Every structure is written in structure tokens, then in C-alpha cells.
Amino acid sequence: MANPRPMTPQAPFEPSQPPVIEGFSPTVFSNPEGFKEKFIRKTRENPMVPIGCLGTAAALTYGLYCFHRGQSQRSQLMMRTRIAAQGFTVAAILLGLAMSALKSKSGP
Numbered sequence: 001m002a003n004p005r006p007m008t009p010q011a012p013f014e015p016s017q018p019p020v021i022e023g024f025s026p027t028v029f030s031n032p033e034g035f036k037e038k039f040i041r042k043t044r045e046n047p048m049v050p051i052g053c054l055g056t057a058a059a060l061t062y063g064l065y066c067f068h069r070g071q072s073q074r075s076q077l078m079m080r081t082r083i084a085a086q087g088f089t090v091a092a093i094l095l096g097l098a099m100s101a102l103k104s105k106s107g108p
Helices: 035-045 048-069 072-106
Strands: none
Touching: 035 048, 048 072
16 A cells, blocks of 8 residues: 655645645736726727627617507517627627637637
């Protein structure tokens, strides 16, 4: 039977200090990215997602307006348009994810 390794006493866990992970060194950002900066960066990376979101919102809003006015044919058309815009948005998100995955594999 193999002898177990001797136990070495470890320092008690200190919640105010970050954990020590071998091969990992945390970086501290002096200027965290705000909502506006992040939104602009993400829009530049994949501009089709905000366009799809705006199209979805516009079709939904106009469809509800037509429904309220009693124009059921137009309302149904706009609800179908909304579904198409949602599909476009999901496809844009997936395409953006695939492109960023390929970009990270190929290097900086």
C-alpha cells in the first residue's frame, strides 16, 4: 500500500483576499467599462443584433396598434413580421458568436 502524502498545514481561508490559483493572475481594471461604452463596443462588433431588435420592436408596436384599431389582417401580418425579425436577431447573435469563436481560435 502506498503511503499518502504528508499533510501540509494551509493558511485559513481569508474572504477579503482573492484565492490563489496556480497559473492565474487576476488583473485589476482601473477604469471599468460603463453601460454606454459596452453598448457601443458590442454594436460595433455585431451591428445586426440592434437592427433586428429595433425591427422586432417596431413590428410588435405597429401590430398592436393595428390590433387596437381593429385592422386584424394588418395586425396578423405584423405579428408574422415580428417573428421573422426575431429569427433574424437570433441568427445574427449566433453568427456573431461563431465569428468571435473563430477569431479567438486564430489568435489576436
